[in-house]
Amino acid sequence: MQMSASEQARWAGHQQTPVIFNHHAPIEINSSTIQHVNLNEVKSTTQAVLNEERVLILTPLRNAAQHLDKYFELVSQLSYPHNLIDLAFLVGDSEDDTLGMLSMELERIQSRSDKVPFHSVMIVEKDFKNDPDAKLVSQNVQDRHGFAAQGPRRRIMGKARNFLLSAALKPEHSWVYWRDVDIQDSPSKIIEDFVAHDRDILVPSKSEVKLLERIA
Numbered sequence: 001m002q003m004s005a006s007e008q009a010r011w012a013g014h015q016q017t018p019v020i021f022n023h024h025a026p027i028e029i030n031s032s033t034i035q036h037v038n039l040n041e042v043k044s045t046t047q048a049v050l051n052e053e054r055v056l057i058l059t060p061l062r063n064a065a066q067h068l069d070k071y072f073e074l075v076s077q078l079s080y081p082h083n084l085i086d087l088a089f090l091v092g093d094s095e096d097d098t099l100g101m102l103s104m105e106l107e108r109i110q111s112r113s114d115k116v117p118f119h120s121v122m123i124v125e126k127d128f129k130n131d132p133d134a135k136l137v138s139q140n141v142q143d144r145h146g147f148a149a150q151g152p153r154r155r156i157m158g159k160a161r162n163f164l165l166s167a168a169l170k171p172e173h174s175w176v177y178w179r180d181v182d183i184q185d186s187p188s189k190i191i192e193d194f195v196a197h198d199r200d201i202l203v204p205s206k207s208e209v210k211l212l213e214r215i216a
Helices: 005-011 065-076 098-110 147-168 190-196
Strands: 054-061 085-091 120-125 173-179 210-214
Touching: 054 147, 065 098, 085 098, 085 147, 098 120, 120 147, 173 190, 190 210
Parallel strands: 054 085, 054 173, 085 120
Antiparallel strands: 173 210
């Protein structure tokens, strides 16, 4: 600390000059076929509304025309900000006018001037009539809910859910809310209530009508 400039130069003369090489220079990717998705930016927290976390509501539909009016009445009443909600439906093996009724209801609620429309809506069509499991499930209501039909029936349901989830889930979604079409009543704050539990997966103990999954 007490050396002069000349003494400092002589003292350091035997040392090598430090050389810094940048081994982490940025890599520039110009190909339009390569997409980068950073899921680290997606969060699922108990403050979902405050953090503007996106929710994906998924509903499989089969011969559901009679339930759609009530379904959209309840969904329209959800207090979670509609601009943060995406809706997706899978329509399959329907013999009634499910697709037509669904399209008209969606057009109606997305065009309403008194409510904020949902962020986006997706309709997926997928039939399972030629699936081997479908041939094991009787179209008779009583037989369809019998014990023997539960294995193939639930495999078909699982396949339908997988098709819907894979088609609709986007990197920006923080939560997935599975909602059955034939629900007759539910609180408007159900999404906020689910989120407040701070669980990765939440499902009622006596029913499968509602399911919320944490994504991030």
